[in-house]
Amino acid sequence: MSRINDVGGMVGFPPIVEEPDEPRFHADWEAHVVALNGALLRRGVYNLDEFRDAIERIPPGEYLAASYYEKWFRAITTLLAEKGVARPEELAGD
Amino acid sequence: MSGNHASSPVAAQVRHVEALLEERGLLDPHEIDERIDALAAGGTPANGAALVARAWVDPAFRERLLADGNAAIAELGFSMGGALQEQKLTVMANDADEHHVVVCTLCSCYPIALLGPSPGWYKSEAYRSRVVREPRAVLREFGLELPASTRITVWDASAESRYLVLPRRPEDTEGRSEEELAGLVTRKGLIGTAAV
Amino acid sequence: MTDRFAPGDRVRTRIADPTHHTRLPRYARGARGEVVSTAGHHPLADERARGLASDPRAVYHVRFAASDLFGAGDHAVVVELWEDYLEPDGSPS
Numbered sequence: 001m002s003r004i005n006d007v008g009g010m011v012g013f014p015p016i017v018e019e020p021d022e023p024r025f026h027a028d029w030e031a032h033v034v035a036l037n038g039a040l041l042r043r044g045v046y047n048l049d050e051f052r053d054a055i056e057r058i059p060p061g062e063y064l065a066a067s068y069y070e071k072w073f074r075a076i077t078t079l080l081a082e083k084g085v086a087r088p089e090e091l092a093g094d
Numbered sequence: 095m096s097g098n099h100a101s102s103p104v105a106a107q108v109r110h111v112e113a114l115l116e117e118r119g120l121l122d123p124h125e126i127d128e129r130i131d132a133l134a135a136g137g138t139p140a141n142g143a144a145l146v147a148r149a150w151v152d153p154a155f156r157e158r159l160l161a162d163g164n165a166a167i168a169e170l171g172f173s174m175g176g177a178l179q180e181q182k183l184t185v186m187a188n189d190a191d192e193h194h195v196v197v198c199t200l201c202s203c204y205p206i207a208l209l210g211p212s213p214g215w216y217k218s219e220a221y222r223s224r225v226v227r228e229p230r231a232v233l234r235e236f237g238l239e240l241p242a243s244t245r246i247t248v249w250d251a252s253a254e255s256r257y258l259v260l261p262r263r264p265e266d267t268e269g270r271s272e273e274e275l276a277g278l279v280t281r282k283g284l285i286g287t288a289a290v
Numbered sequence: 291m292t293d294r295f296a297p298g299d300r301v302r303t304r305i306a307d308p309t310h311h312t313r314l315p316r317y318a319r320g321a322r323g324e325v326v327s328t329a330g331h332h333p334l335a336d337e338r339a340r341g342l343a344s345d346p347r348a349v350y351h352v353r354f355a356a357s358d359l360f361g362a363g364d365h366a367v368v369v370e371l372w373e374d375y376l377e378p379d380g381s382p383s
Contacts, residue, residue: 002316007223008199009317029105035129049339053311093110246365253370
């Protein structure tokens with residue numbers, strides 16, 4: 001039942017790619033996601049282990065396809081819905 | 095993955111969720127902007143480089159850094175307290191016999207409070223999966239060829255500690271100032287994927 | 291509560307493969323290693339992730355030979371593990 005995040009020792013991943021002159025964030029929204037997560041953790045809306053758990057529960061195909069901060073944002077909205085802060089359709093803006 | 099992406103769908107979703115949380119009293123106005131400013135003013139690899147340079151010129155500081163990282167970095171005004179609670183810092187010194195390299199196979203644990211955000215490759219599945227299993231091959235891809243006689247120890251940041259590698263001081267650097275020495279130290283050296 | 295292990299102790303990691311969040315990586319399950327040091331006391335991540343109350347307990351740096359994890363390799367891997375993941379390794383390895 002190991003989750004998709006548990007990749008240590010797996011074979012088949014490609015060579016490691018370094019990005020020259022990598023910026024801290026590739027877009028403003030990534031910094032917003034980090035700040036948002038920090039604010040919600042600080043308020044105790046969820047804890048860091050619940051946050052990691054929510055990332056790990058992303059279905060494997062989507063986990064591997066998503067960028068790092070896309071995974072974070074998805075975990076944040078998952079937890080906001082599960083904690084009853086807002087309904088999924090409200091979070092999606094529908 | 096470049097450019098501002100201000101108009102990307104996810105950027106709009108993030109703005110929407112922020113507005114919703116403000117409406118529900120779970121975010122204060124300006125809180126996000128203040129946090130972003132704090133992130134920008136937070137740790138950078140220069141902090142790690144300063145610690146390494148001090149350890150190279152001051153053997154007593156080196157001993158303190160290896161014995162109790164949190165107490166030693168406070169001497170230079172640094173702390174591991176950027177997160178909700180202070181994290182334990184463990185520093186491992188490279189020498190001719192042993193080379194250390196750090197990973198978080200389960201997610202992306204990294205001494206952010208000290209060094210700032212980790213590089214993209216550190217968070218990649220490729221690095222996380224491979225370095226625990228074939229570190230010598232991974233280090234070679236980074237351009238670091240270690241003698242066969244140098245043992246490699248991989249540190250998996252799987253719980254609450256955060257790790258920093260103390261690289262070996264390069265030869266022919268006698269007489270260099272602490273500041274000049276700090277300029278030699280790279281982020282990869284602090285993670286263990288480069289010699290310095 | 292006293293720590294169950296001390297530096298130098300031989301330990302074996304649990305084999306159980308939980309469905310919930312855990313911080314014992316798959317590659318280090320059911321493996322024999324040696325406690326290097328104690329790394330403080332913390333509530334168990336598995337419990338915190340499920341919203342359960344959790345008392346701090348000892349966390350250790352445990353060193354494994356790569357050959358004991360992967361059947362090959364001349365390096366070592368140090369994993370930081372809660373004592374819940376460990377049992378004494380009394381049997382000869």
